[in-house]
Amino acid sequence: MISEILDNPVMQSGIVPFCVAAITAKLLGYFRLSGLAVIAGFSATVFLISDFDFGNLSVVKKIILLGLVAAALAPMLDLLLGKEQLRRYVIMTGCAGVTLWVFDAVLQYRDINEMVLYSFGMIGFIVLLSLLMDNLSLKPIRAGAAGMGLGLGVGFSAGLSSSALLGQLGLSVGMAACAYVLIHLLGRQLLPCGRTFTLPLSLLSGLIALAAVMLAKLHWFYLPILFIIPAIAHAPLPPQWSLRTQIVVLSLLTLISGAIPVLLILHDTGGLQV
Amino acid sequence: MIRLTVCILVALLSSGSTQAFAASGSYTLDPAHTYLHFSVSHLGFSTLYGRFDKTSGKFSLDLKAKTAAAEVKIDATSISTGMQKRDEHLLSPDFFNAVEYPVITFKSTTVKFNGEVPASIEGDLTLLGVTRPVSLNVTAFKCGVNPINQKKLCGLDATGKIKRSDFGMKYALPNIGDDIKLIISAEGYQAQEDFE
Numbered sequence: 001m002i003s004e005i006l007d008n009p010v011m012q013s014g015i016v017p018f019c020v021a022a023i024t025a026k027l028l029g030y031f032r033l034s035g036l037a038v039i040a041g042f043s044a045t046v047f048l049i050s051d052f053d054f055g056n057l058s059v060v061k062k063i064i065l066l067g068l069v070a071a072a073l074a075p076m077l078d079l080l081l082g083k084e085q086l087r088r089y090v091i092m093t094g095c096a097g098v099t100l101w102v103f104d105a106v107l108q109y110r111d112i113n114e115m116v117l118y119s120f121g122m123i124g125f126i127v128l129l130s131l132l133m134d135n136l137s138l139k140p141i142r143a144g145a146a147g148m149g150l151g152l153g154v155g156f157s158a159g160l161s162s163s164a165l166l167g168q169l170g171l172s173v174g175m176a177a178c179a180y181v182l183i184h185l186l187g188r189q190l191l192p193c194g195r196t197f198t199l200p201l202s203l204l205s206g207l208i209a210l211a212a213v214m215l216a217k218l219h220w221f222y223l224p225i226l227f228i229i230p231a232i233a234h235a236p237l238p239p240q241w242s243l244r245t246q247i248v249v250l251s252l253l254t255l256i257s258g259a260i261p262v263l264l265i266l267h268d269t270g271g272l273q274v
Numbered sequence: 275m276i277r278l279t280v281c282i283l284v285a286l287l288s289s290g291s292t293q294a295f296a297a298s299g300s301y302t303l304d305p306a307h308t309y310l311h312f313s314v315s316h317l318g319f320s321t322l323y324g325r326f327d328k329t330s331g332k333f334s335l336d337l338k339a340k341t342a343a344a345e346v347k348i349d350a351t352s353i354s355t356g357m358q359k360r361d362e363h364l365l366s367p368d369f370f371n372a373v374e375y376p377v378i379t380f381k382s383t384t385v386k387f388n389g390e391v392p393a394s395i396e397g398d399l400t401l402l403g404v405t406r407p408v409s410l411n412v413t414a415f416k417c418g419v420n421p422i423n424q425k426k427l428c429g430l431d432a433t434g435k436i437k438r439s440d441f442g443m444k445y446a447l448p449n450i451g452d453d454i455k456l457i458i459s460a461e462g463y464q465a466q467e468d469f470e
Contacts, residue, residue: 007448007449049444049445050444050445051444053442056402056403056404056442058367058371058374058375058402058403058442059367059371059374060367060371105374106373106374109373109376162359162362162363162365162366163363163366163367163368164363164366164368164445164446165366165367165368165445166366166367166368211367214373215366215367215371215373215374216362216366216367217362217366
Protein backbone atom coordinates (compact mmCIF):
# COMPACT_ATOMS: atom_id res chain seq x y z
CA MET A 1 0.00 0.00 0.00
CA ILE A 2 2.73 2.46 1.01
CA SER A 3 4.88 1.46 -1.94
CA GLU A 4 1.91 2.06 -4.27
CA ILE A 5 1.49 5.54 -2.83
CA LEU A 6 5.20 6.27 -3.17
CA ASP A 7 5.19 5.09 -6.80
CA ASN A 8 2.95 8.01 -7.68
CA PRO A 9 4.95 10.79 -9.43
CA VAL A 10 2.99 13.48 -7.59
CA MET A 11 4.12 11.96 -4.33
CA GLN A 12 7.69 11.40 -5.54
CA SER A 13 8.41 14.86 -6.86
CA GLY A 14 5.77 16.91 -5.07
CA ILE A 15 4.58 15.93 -1.64
CA VAL A 16 7.60 14.01 -0.37
CA PRO A 17 10.29 16.62 -1.22
CA PHE A 18 7.96 19.32 0.10
CA CYS A 19 7.52 17.58 3.46
CA VAL A 20 11.17 16.57 3.80
CA ALA A 21 12.32 20.11 2.96
CA ALA A 22 9.85 21.66 5.41
CA ILE A 23 11.00 19.41 8.26
CA THR A 24 14.67 19.98 7.39
CA ALA A 25 14.29 23.76 7.19
CA LYS A 26 12.52 23.87 10.54
CA LEU A 27 14.84 21.49 12.37
CA LEU A 28 18.13 22.75 10.96
CA GLY A 29 17.06 26.34 11.52
CA TYR A 30 18.44 25.99 15.04
CA PHE A 31 21.88 25.35 13.51
CA ARG A 32 21.46 28.09 10.87
CA LEU A 33 21.43 25.40 8.16
CA SER A 34 17.85 25.76 6.89
CA GLY A 35 19.27 26.20 3.42
CA LEU A 36 19.89 22.47 3.31
CA ALA A 37 16.12 22.08 2.84
CA VAL A 38 16.57 22.14 -0.93
CA ILE A 39 19.09 19.33 -1.11
CA ALA A 40 17.13 17.31 1.50
CA GLY A 41 13.95 17.51 -0.59
CA PHE A 42 15.83 16.75 -3.77
CA SER A 43 17.56 13.76 -2.16
CA ALA A 44 14.21 12.35 -1.06
CA THR A 45 13.05 12.36 -4.67
CA VAL A 46 16.29 10.79 -5.88
CA PHE A 47 15.81 8.05 -3.30
CA LEU A 48 12.30 7.35 -4.59
CA ILE A 49 12.84 7.48 -8.35
CA SER A 50 16.53 6.64 -8.81
CA ASP A 51 19.32 5.76 -6.42
CA PHE A 52 22.58 7.02 -4.99
CA ASP A 53 24.70 4.48 -6.85
CA PHE A 54 27.48 6.50 -8.44
CA GLY A 55 29.32 3.57 -9.99
CA ASN A 56 28.35 4.36 -13.57
CA LEU A 57 28.41 8.14 -13.82
CA SER A 58 25.91 9.23 -16.43
CA VAL A 59 25.00 12.90 -16.88
CA VAL A 60 22.03 12.55 -14.52
CA LYS A 61 24.12 10.78 -11.87
CA LYS A 62 26.76 13.50 -12.11
CA ILE A 63 24.10 16.16 -11.57
CA ILE A 64 22.80 14.36 -8.48
CA LEU A 65 26.33 13.97 -7.13
CA LEU A 66 27.12 17.63 -7.77
CA GLY A 67 23.99 18.75 -5.94
CA LEU A 68 25.12 16.83 -2.87
CA VAL A 69 28.72 18.05 -3.11
CA ALA A 70 27.61 21.67 -3.64
CA ALA A 71 25.45 21.54 -0.52
CA ALA A 72 28.37 20.13 1.47
CA LEU A 73 30.92 22.61 0.15
CA ALA A 74 28.76 25.73 0.29
CA PRO A 75 29.33 26.42 4.02
CA MET A 76 33.08 25.93 3.47
CA LEU A 77 33.11 28.78 0.97
CA ASP A 78 32.12 31.25 3.67
CA LEU A 79 34.38 29.68 6.29
CA LEU A 80 37.57 29.21 4.30
CA LEU A 81 37.54 32.09 1.83
CA GLY A 82 37.78 35.53 3.41
CA LYS A 83 36.96 37.88 0.57
CA GLU A 84 33.55 37.96 -1.07
CA GLN A 85 35.13 38.69 -4.44
CA LEU A 86 37.27 35.55 -4.15
CA ARG A 87 34.20 33.47 -3.27
CA ARG A 88 32.52 34.72 -6.43
CA TYR A 89 35.51 33.74 -8.54
CA VAL A 90 35.58 30.29 -6.97
CA ILE A 91 31.86 29.83 -7.68
CA MET A 92 32.27 30.99 -11.30
CA THR A 93 35.30 28.80 -11.96
CA GLY A 94 33.78 25.84 -10.15
CA CYS A 95 30.49 26.10 -12.05
CA ALA A 96 32.32 26.32 -15.38
CA GLY A 97 34.46 23.30 -14.56
CA VAL A 98 31.65 21.07 -13.34
CA THR A 99 29.48 21.94 -16.34
CA LEU A 100 32.17 20.63 -18.70
CA TRP A 101 32.67 17.58 -16.49
CA VAL A 102 28.95 16.75 -16.43
CA PHE A 103 28.54 16.95 -20.20
CA ASP A 104 31.94 15.73 -21.42
CA ALA A 105 30.59 12.37 -22.61
CA VAL A 106 27.86 14.09 -24.62
CA LEU A 107 30.11 16.81 -26.02
CA GLN A 108 32.60 14.33 -27.44
CA TYR A 109 29.99 13.09 -29.93
CA ARG A 110 29.75 16.61 -31.42
CA ASP A 111 32.07 18.06 -34.03
CA ILE A 112 34.61 20.61 -32.85
CA ASN A 113 32.59 23.71 -33.79
CA GLU A 114 29.47 22.45 -32.04
CA MET A 115 31.53 21.32 -29.07
CA VAL A 116 33.02 24.80 -28.59
CA LEU A 117 29.67 26.50 -29.12
CA TYR A 118 27.82 24.22 -26.69
CA SER A 119 30.60 24.42 -24.11
CA PHE A 120 30.65 28.22 -24.02
CA GLY A 121 26.86 28.40 -24.10
CA MET A 122 26.44 25.95 -21.23
CA ILE A 123 29.16 27.54 -19.11
CA GLY A 124 27.70 31.01 -19.68
CA PHE A 125 24.24 29.79 -18.70
CA ILE A 126 25.32 28.05 -15.50
CA VAL A 127 27.72 30.79 -14.37
CA LEU A 128 25.18 33.58 -14.90
CA LEU A 129 22.39 31.62 -13.23
CA SER A 130 24.61 30.78 -10.25
CA LEU A 131 25.68 34.41 -9.84
CA LEU A 132 22.11 35.67 -10.04
CA MET A 133 21.08 33.17 -7.36
CA ASP A 134 24.22 33.86 -5.30
CA ASN A 135 23.20 37.53 -5.06
CA LEU A 136 20.11 36.32 -3.21
CA SER A 137 21.95 34.12 -0.73
CA LEU A 138 21.47 36.57 2.15
CA LYS A 139 17.83 37.29 1.25
CA PRO A 140 15.82 34.23 2.30
CA ILE A 141 12.43 35.26 0.95
CA ARG A 142 13.76 36.33 -2.42
CA ALA A 143 16.02 33.26 -2.69
CA GLY A 144 13.12 30.99 -1.74
CA ALA A 145 10.75 32.58 -4.25
CA ALA A 146 13.39 32.43 -7.00
CA GLY A 147 14.13 28.80 -6.16
CA MET A 148 10.46 27.94 -6.31
CA GLY A 149 9.96 29.55 -9.72
CA LEU A 150 13.22 28.20 -11.08
CA GLY A 151 12.72 24.63 -9.87
CA LEU A 152 9.11 24.40 -11.01
CA GLY A 153 9.88 26.16 -14.31
CA VAL A 154 12.80 23.85 -15.07
CA GLY A 155 10.91 20.79 -13.85
CA PHE A 156 7.83 21.31 -15.99
CA SER A 157 9.95 22.38 -18.98
CA ALA A 158 12.16 19.29 -18.74
CA GLY A 159 9.15 17.04 -18.21
CA LEU A 160 7.50 18.36 -21.34
CA SER A 161 10.70 17.90 -23.32
CA SER A 162 10.55 14.07 -23.28
CA SER A 163 12.19 13.35 -19.93
CA ALA A 164 9.92 12.75 -16.98
CA LEU A 165 12.96 11.86 -14.87
CA LEU A 166 14.60 15.26 -15.39
CA GLY A 167 11.19 16.83 -14.93
CA GLN A 168 10.64 15.15 -11.59
CA LEU A 169 14.12 16.07 -10.38
CA GLY A 170 13.53 19.71 -11.31
CA LEU A 171 10.12 19.74 -9.69
CA SER A 172 11.55 18.34 -6.47
CA VAL A 173 13.90 21.33 -6.25
CA GLY A 174 10.97 23.67 -6.81
CA MET A 175 8.77 21.93 -4.25
CA ALA A 176 11.57 21.98 -1.66
CA ALA A 177 11.97 25.72 -2.21
CA CYS A 178 8.19 26.01 -2.00
CA ALA A 179 8.26 24.43 1.47
CA TYR A 180 11.00 26.84 2.53
CA VAL A 181 8.89 29.79 1.37
CA LEU A 182 5.75 28.48 3.05
CA ILE A 183 7.51 28.22 6.41
CA HIS A 184 8.33 31.93 6.10
CA LEU A 185 4.76 32.67 5.20
CA LEU A 186 3.31 30.75 8.15
CA GLY A 187 6.03 31.52 10.69
CA ARG A 188 6.42 35.20 9.83
CA GLN A 189 10.10 35.04 10.63
CA LEU A 190 13.19 34.73 8.49
CA LEU A 191 15.00 31.41 8.33
CA PRO A 192 18.74 31.27 7.56
CA CYS A 193 19.43 30.88 3.86
CA GLY A 194 23.02 31.27 2.63
CA ARG A 195 24.86 29.45 -0.10
CA THR A 196 23.78 26.05 1.23
CA PHE A 197 20.44 27.02 -0.31
CA THR A 198 21.40 29.01 -3.42
CA LEU A 199 24.43 27.08 -4.70
CA PRO A 200 22.91 23.58 -4.96
CA LEU A 201 19.62 25.10 -6.12
CA SER A 202 21.17 27.03 -9.00
CA LEU A 203 23.47 24.17 -9.97
CA LEU A 204 20.72 21.56 -9.90
CA SER A 205 18.17 23.69 -11.74
CA GLY A 206 20.68 24.88 -14.33
CA LEU A 207 22.22 21.49 -15.00
CA ILE A 208 18.82 19.76 -15.19
CA ALA A 209 17.72 22.37 -17.74
CA LEU A 210 20.92 21.82 -19.74
CA ALA A 211 20.47 18.05 -19.55
CA ALA A 212 16.96 18.48 -20.95
CA VAL A 213 18.51 20.37 -23.88
CA MET A 214 21.39 17.97 -24.47
CA LEU A 215 19.71 14.62 -23.72
CA ALA A 216 16.03 15.25 -24.35
CA LYS A 217 14.17 17.55 -26.71
CA LEU A 218 14.18 20.92 -24.94
CA HIS A 219 15.14 23.70 -27.33
CA TRP A 220 18.06 25.84 -26.11
CA PHE A 221 16.19 29.09 -26.70
CA TYR A 222 13.96 28.40 -23.69
CA LEU A 223 16.96 28.60 -21.37
CA PRO A 224 17.55 32.38 -21.39
CA ILE A 225 13.91 32.84 -20.32
CA LEU A 226 14.86 31.16 -17.04
CA PHE A 227 17.13 34.12 -16.17
CA ILE A 228 14.00 36.21 -15.70
CA ILE A 229 13.16 34.21 -12.54
CA PRO A 230 16.14 35.10 -10.31
CA ALA A 231 16.29 38.52 -11.95
CA ILE A 232 12.71 39.34 -11.03
CA ALA A 233 13.32 38.10 -7.49
CA HIS A 234 15.64 41.12 -7.14
CA ALA A 235 12.70 43.47 -7.83
CA PRO A 236 12.51 46.32 -5.30
CA LEU A 237 9.46 46.17 -3.07
CA PRO A 238 8.07 48.93 -0.83
CA PRO A 239 9.78 48.55 2.56
CA GLN A 240 6.52 49.18 4.40
CA TRP A 241 5.01 45.97 3.03
CA SER A 242 4.68 43.21 5.55
CA LEU A 243 6.81 40.08 5.32
CA ARG A 244 3.75 38.09 4.29
CA THR A 245 2.85 40.50 1.48
CA GLN A 246 6.42 40.49 0.20
CA ILE A 247 6.43 36.68 0.13
CA VAL A 248 3.14 36.51 -1.77
CA VAL A 249 4.15 39.15 -4.33
CA LEU A 250 7.62 37.72 -4.93
CA SER A 251 6.24 34.19 -5.20
CA LEU A 252 3.66 35.29 -7.74
CA LEU A 253 6.29 37.13 -9.78
CA THR A 254 8.68 34.17 -9.88
CA LEU A 255 5.94 31.62 -10.50
CA ILE A 256 4.58 33.62 -13.41
CA SER A 257 8.13 33.95 -14.79
CA GLY A 258 8.65 30.22 -14.39
CA ALA A 259 5.40 29.54 -16.19
CA ILE A 260 6.51 31.43 -19.33
CA PRO A 261 8.84 28.73 -20.77
CA VAL A 262 6.41 26.01 -19.67
CA LEU A 263 3.49 27.56 -21.52
CA LEU A 264 5.64 28.16 -24.60
CA ILE A 265 6.79 24.52 -24.63
CA LEU A 266 3.27 23.28 -24.02
CA HIS A 267 2.18 25.34 -26.99
CA ASP A 268 4.95 23.94 -29.19
CA THR A 269 4.72 20.30 -28.12
CA GLY A 270 1.97 18.19 -26.72
CA GLY A 271 3.38 16.71 -23.53
CA LEU A 272 4.90 13.37 -22.71
CA GLN A 273 3.92 9.87 -23.76
CA VAL A 274 5.00 6.64 -22.06
CA MET B 275 9.87 -43.18 -65.32
CA ILE B 276 13.35 -43.68 -63.84
CA ARG B 277 14.48 -40.38 -65.39
CA LEU B 278 11.48 -38.62 -63.83
CA THR B 279 12.22 -40.10 -60.38
CA VAL B 280 15.86 -39.00 -60.60
CA CYS B 281 14.79 -35.51 -61.61
CA ILE B 282 12.40 -35.26 -58.65
CA LEU B 283 15.06 -36.51 -56.24
CA VAL B 284 17.61 -34.01 -57.52
CA ALA B 285 15.08 -31.21 -57.23
CA LEU B 286 14.13 -32.22 -53.69
CA LEU B 287 17.75 -32.48 -52.59
CA SER B 288 18.75 -29.12 -54.04
CA SER B 289 15.74 -27.28 -52.60
CA GLY B 290 16.21 -28.82 -49.19
CA SER B 291 19.88 -27.94 -48.87
CA THR B 292 19.37 -26.09 -45.61
CA GLN B 293 22.44 -27.20 -43.78
CA ALA B 294 23.78 -29.29 -46.60
CA PHE B 295 26.67 -26.96 -47.35
CA ALA B 296 29.49 -26.72 -44.90
CA ALA B 297 28.12 -23.87 -42.83
CA SER B 298 31.43 -22.68 -41.52
CA GLY B 299 33.14 -19.34 -41.85
CA SER B 300 32.37 -15.79 -41.00
CA TYR B 301 29.10 -14.02 -41.68
CA THR B 302 28.06 -10.39 -41.84
CA LEU B 303 24.67 -9.55 -40.40
CA ASP B 304 22.05 -8.47 -42.91
CA PRO B 305 20.53 -5.31 -41.36
CA ALA B 306 17.40 -5.77 -43.47
CA HIS B 307 16.67 -9.04 -41.70
CA THR B 308 18.21 -8.51 -38.28
CA TYR B 309 16.07 -6.98 -35.59
CA LEU B 310 16.01 -6.87 -31.83
CA HIS B 311 12.42 -6.78 -30.61
CA PHE B 312 11.48 -6.19 -27.01
CA SER B 313 8.37 -6.24 -24.92
CA VAL B 314 7.60 -4.70 -21.56
CA SER B 315 4.59 -4.45 -19.30
CA HIS B 316 2.84 -1.10 -19.55
CA LEU B 317 1.54 -0.27 -16.08
CA GLY B 318 0.44 -3.90 -15.76
CA PHE B 319 -2.43 -3.34 -18.17
CA SER B 320 -0.93 -4.50 -21.43
CA THR B 321 2.35 -5.36 -23.12
CA LEU B 322 4.18 -2.81 -25.21
CA TYR B 323 6.25 -4.08 -28.12
CA GLY B 324 9.10 -2.26 -29.77
CA ARG B 325 12.17 -2.91 -31.85
CA PHE B 326 15.46 -1.45 -32.91
CA ASP B 327 15.65 -0.88 -36.64
CA LYS B 328 19.40 -0.49 -37.13
CA THR B 329 21.80 -3.28 -36.32
CA SER B 330 25.22 -4.30 -37.55
CA GLY B 331 27.64 -7.03 -36.69
CA LYS B 332 29.17 -10.32 -37.63
CA PHE B 333 29.31 -13.91 -36.49
CA SER B 334 31.46 -16.90 -37.14
CA LEU B 335 30.21 -20.44 -37.31
CA ASP B 336 31.59 -23.95 -37.59
CA LEU B 337 28.76 -26.44 -37.22
CA LYS B 338 30.98 -29.50 -37.42
CA ALA B 339 33.35 -28.23 -34.76
CA LYS B 340 30.32 -26.89 -32.86
CA THR B 341 31.79 -23.46 -32.35
CA ALA B 342 30.29 -20.08 -32.93
CA ALA B 343 30.78 -16.47 -31.88
CA ALA B 344 28.86 -13.29 -32.51
CA GLU B 345 29.26 -9.56 -32.09
CA VAL B 346 26.32 -7.26 -32.61
CA LYS B 347 25.93 -3.48 -32.42
CA ILE B 348 22.49 -1.96 -32.09
CA ASP B 349 21.82 1.70 -32.79
CA ALA B 350 19.85 2.79 -29.72
CA THR B 351 18.47 5.79 -31.57
CA SER B 352 16.70 3.48 -34.03
CA ILE B 353 14.07 2.46 -31.48
CA SER B 354 10.54 2.20 -32.80
CA THR B 355 7.35 1.48 -30.89
CA GLY B 356 4.97 2.86 -33.48
CA MET B 357 4.59 6.26 -31.89
CA GLN B 358 7.14 9.05 -32.30
CA LYS B 359 6.39 10.82 -29.04
CA ARG B 360 6.83 7.63 -27.04
CA ASP B 361 10.02 6.84 -28.93
CA GLU B 362 11.40 10.26 -27.97
CA HIS B 363 10.61 9.52 -24.34
CA LEU B 364 12.27 6.10 -24.57
CA LEU B 365 15.39 7.77 -26.01
CA SER B 366 15.56 10.25 -23.11
CA PRO B 367 17.58 9.73 -19.90
CA ASP B 368 14.48 8.08 -18.39
CA PHE B 369 15.17 4.93 -20.38
CA PHE B 370 17.80 4.39 -23.09
CA ASN B 371 19.58 7.75 -22.71
CA ALA B 372 20.52 7.43 -26.36
CA VAL B 373 22.43 10.70 -26.69
CA GLU B 374 24.86 9.62 -24.02
CA TYR B 375 24.81 5.90 -24.85
CA PRO B 376 24.01 5.67 -28.56
CA VAL B 377 25.12 2.07 -29.03
CA ILE B 378 23.96 -1.17 -27.41
CA THR B 379 26.36 -4.08 -27.90
CA PHE B 380 26.19 -7.83 -27.51
CA LYS B 381 29.24 -10.08 -27.58
CA SER B 382 28.85 -13.81 -27.22
CA THR B 383 30.96 -15.73 -24.75
CA THR B 384 29.62 -19.29 -25.15
CA VAL B 385 27.45 -20.96 -27.74
CA LYS B 386 25.96 -24.31 -26.79
CA PHE B 387 24.97 -26.78 -29.49
CA ASN B 388 22.27 -29.39 -29.71
CA GLY B 389 23.65 -31.70 -32.36
CA GLU B 390 24.77 -29.45 -35.20
CA VAL B 391 22.39 -26.68 -34.28
CA PRO B 392 23.09 -23.83 -31.86
CA ALA B 393 20.76 -24.17 -28.88
CA SER B 394 21.72 -21.23 -26.72
CA ILE B 395 23.97 -18.22 -26.87
CA GLU B 396 25.46 -16.72 -23.78
CA GLY B 397 27.13 -13.37 -23.91
CA ASP B 398 27.62 -9.89 -22.53
CA LEU B 399 25.06 -7.21 -23.22
CA THR B 400 26.21 -3.63 -22.75
CA LEU B 401 23.39 -1.17 -22.26
CA LEU B 402 23.68 2.31 -20.72
CA GLY B 403 27.37 1.64 -20.23
CA VAL B 404 26.66 -1.35 -17.98
CA THR B 405 27.68 -4.86 -19.06
CA ARG B 406 25.73 -7.87 -17.81
CA PRO B 407 25.60 -11.51 -18.91
CA VAL B 408 22.60 -12.52 -20.97
CA SER B 409 21.43 -15.94 -22.13
CA LEU B 410 19.52 -16.36 -25.39
CA ASN B 411 17.61 -19.48 -26.39
CA VAL B 412 17.80 -20.27 -30.06
CA THR B 413 14.30 -21.22 -31.21
CA ALA B 414 15.00 -21.60 -34.93
CA PHE B 415 18.16 -21.97 -36.99
CA LYS B 416 18.80 -22.55 -40.65
CA CYS B 417 21.74 -22.32 -43.00
CA GLY B 418 21.41 -22.57 -46.74
CA VAL B 419 21.50 -20.74 -50.00
CA ASN B 420 19.16 -17.79 -50.43
CA PRO B 421 17.11 -18.81 -53.47
CA ILE B 422 16.75 -15.18 -54.57
CA ASN B 423 20.37 -14.09 -54.72
CA GLN B 424 22.11 -17.49 -54.46
CA LYS B 425 24.28 -16.29 -51.55
CA LYS B 426 25.09 -18.48 -48.58
CA LEU B 427 22.98 -17.42 -45.63
CA CYS B 428 22.46 -18.42 -42.02
CA GLY B 429 19.62 -17.19 -39.87
CA LEU B 430 18.17 -17.70 -36.45
CA ASP B 431 15.45 -16.71 -34.07
CA ALA B 432 16.28 -16.36 -30.40
CA THR B 433 14.60 -15.21 -27.22
CA GLY B 434 15.92 -13.95 -23.93
CA LYS B 435 15.04 -12.02 -20.81
CA ILE B 436 16.71 -9.19 -18.97
CA LYS B 437 15.86 -6.95 -16.05
CA ARG B 438 16.26 -3.33 -17.07
CA SER B 439 17.13 -2.36 -13.52
CA ASP B 440 20.28 -4.50 -13.81
CA PHE B 441 21.50 -1.95 -16.35
CA GLY B 442 20.58 1.06 -14.24
CA MET B 443 17.37 1.75 -16.17
CA LYS B 444 15.24 2.29 -13.10
CA TYR B 445 12.86 5.04 -14.07
CA ALA B 446 9.14 4.33 -13.52
CA LEU B 447 9.72 1.02 -11.77
CA PRO B 448 7.64 -0.95 -11.07
CA ASN B 449 4.86 0.72 -13.08
CA ILE B 450 6.71 0.20 -16.32
CA GLY B 451 7.86 -3.40 -16.00
CA ASP B 452 11.34 -4.42 -14.98
CA ASP B 453 11.30 -7.68 -16.97
CA ILE B 454 12.09 -7.17 -20.62
CA LYS B 455 11.56 -9.98 -23.10
CA LEU B 456 13.94 -9.99 -26.03
CA ILE B 457 13.00 -11.49 -29.36
CA ILE B 458 15.79 -11.60 -31.90
CA SER B 459 15.63 -12.42 -35.56
CA ALA B 460 18.93 -12.36 -37.38
CA GLU B 461 20.35 -13.31 -40.73
CA GLY B 462 23.90 -13.10 -41.99
CA TYR B 463 25.54 -13.65 -45.34
CA GLN B 464 28.75 -15.55 -45.56
CA ALA B 465 31.67 -13.22 -46.04
CA GLN B 466 33.00 -13.06 -49.61
CA GLU B 467 36.48 -14.33 -48.75
CA ASP B 468 34.99 -17.60 -47.45
CA PHE B 469 33.86 -18.47 -50.96
CA GLU B 470 37.36 -18.25 -52.31
